[in-house]
Amino acid sequence: MPSPAPLQPLLDTEILRSFVAIAETESFTQAASEVFRTPSALSMQIKRLEEQVGQRLFLREARRVSLTAEGEAMLGYARRLLKLNQEAISHFTAPELEGTVRLGTPDDIGTRILPQVLTQFSRSHPAVQVNVLVGRSADMLQQFDAGKLDLIMVTTGKQGRPARGEVVHNEPLVWAGAQGGIAVTQSPLPLALASQGCPWRKIALEALDHSQHRYRIAYISEHCAGQEAAMQADLAIGPFPLSLTQPPLQQLGDEYALPALGDYQIAMLYRGEEGSATQVLAGHVRAAFRARRR
Template sequence: MNQISAVPGRAALPLLDTEVLRTFVAIAESGSFTRAARLVFRTPSALSMQIKRLEEMLGQTLFVREARQVRLTAEGEMLLGYGRRLLKLNEEAVTQFLAPSLEGRVGLGTTDDVGTRILPGVLSQFARSHPAVQVDVVVGSSVEMLKRLDSGELDLALVTAGMNGQTTIGEVVHSEPLVWVGREGGVAARRTPLPVALANHGCPWRKIALDVLDHAGVDYRVAYTCEHCAGQEAAMLSDLAVAPFPLALIRSPLRRLEQGSLPPLGDYQVALVRRDGLGSAGEVLAERVVEAFNDLRS
C-alpha cells in the first residue's frame, strides 16, 4: 500500500516504496525480469505486478517489453536516476544508525583526470556516513599509484587502463572515448610534423596515441611531456600541440578535432585496484567509488 504525504495546501502525493524502487533498478540494470527476480529473490510475476502498480501510480510506461529483454522508456530513464539516488540515500541513513561503526584509515590513489570528476562527491558522502574513517588521497600517475599499492602505502587505486578488449588489472569501472583535442581556431593540428602533448612514459594514453600515429604513418613529434593531464591542457590552450584527451573533459576553448583528420584512438578504461587483504572500511569506500561511476552512466 502506498503511503500518502500530506502537505497543507497541496494535494497529497503517493510515496515511492524503496523495495519497489530496488526492483525497478534491478530490472533496468539487468535488462530482464527473470534475471532481476534472481537478484531480489522474488518471482518474475511478482516483479511484473510491482512494476505494473508503479506505472499506474506514476501514470507512465517505464519499460518497453521485447521478446528477450526489456528496455527503459524516456520516463523510465528519468526514474532510474531518481531511484538510484533515493536508494543510496536510504542506505546512507540506515547505515548511520544500524551498521557497525567503521574506523581506521584508507589510502586512496588516483590519476588527476579521474579524481576531479567523482572524488569530491564520493569523499563528501563517505565522510558523512563514516566520520571515524580517515581517507588520505594521493594524486599521481597510474604507474606510481600501482607501485604505492604494491608497497602497502595505498589501499585502493584508480588507474588508467588500456583500450577495450585488453586485459586490465583490477575492476573496470568506467570506459569512455579518447579523442584528439586542440584549441578552437588553433594551427597546431595543421603543422607538420604534428606536435603532440603526451603524459610521461607508462601512461596508456601515450601508448595508444603513439601506436595509432605510427600505424597510420603520421609524421609527428612529441612537443610536450607532462606528469598530469592539466599539463596537456596547458599545451593545447597555448596552441603548442594537440593531445589525446577524454571526451568528457573537453572544455572551451578546446575542441575535439574533426573526425578523420587523425586516426581514431578508441575507448580507454579506468580500473579500480584493491590491495590484498583490504579491510572493511576500504571495501565500503570501494563500493562508493563504483556507485559513483555507475551514476556517471545514468
C-alpha cells in the same frame, strides 16, 4: 476545525528499485535478472507505480522500453530515495569504522569521482581519515607495492590486455584539440602528451607509428591539466578520454584521418581485510564508476 488532509501513499522502495533497473537497462527482461524477479512481476510493479502516481512512466516499444517525460522525473526521485534509504540503513547497521586509508590516484581520475566518493564515504564513516595522494599511475603502483598506499586507481592500457587489479572503468580514448583550432592541420602534428609511462601516451604513439602521420612531441606534462591547457591554447592535439573532451575542446573527427586509439581502462588495487575501511572505500569507488556508466 478543518479536517486533516489525507495522507499521501508512500512509494515502495522495492518497486522503485525495479523501476530504476528497467530505466537503466531499457528492458524488463534484463532488469528482472538484476532484481531477481520475473518480467511479469516487474510489469505488475510498474503498473502499480503508474496507478499510484497517475502517470505513464514507460513507452513500450518492440525491442526496448524508454522513459516518458514523467518517467524521467520519477527516475531522479527514485535514485535519491533509494540512496537516502541506503544511507539510513548503513548509519544504523554498518559497523563503526576507524583509522586511516591512504588513497592514491592520478589527477584525471580523481577529479571525476573523488568529490562524490569522499562525500558519501565521510557521511557513512565519519571516523575514518582518508589521505589522498595525487600523482602518476606508475608512481602510484610503486608506492602501493612499497606498502605506502592502501588503495590506488591507475590508468592502464587497451581493453583486452591484462591489467593489475580490478578494472572499474573502460572508456574510449580520442584525439582532442581546440574547437576551431588549426593545430590538427599542421605537419608534423604537434602533440601534447603526459610523461613517459602514461598509457595514453603509449597508445597514441603506437597508433601514429603505424600510420602515415608525421608528428612531434611539442608539450609534456606530468598531469593531464597541463596537457589539456596546451590543447585548449591550440598549441597541440593529444589523446584524451571521451568523457573529459568538453568545450573548449572537441573530439577531432574522421575528416583528419587520425588513427583510432581504442579504449583504455582504469583499474583499482587495494589491500585490507574483509569489512575494513579500505575495502569499504573500494566499494564506494566501484559504485561511483558504475553510476557514471548509467
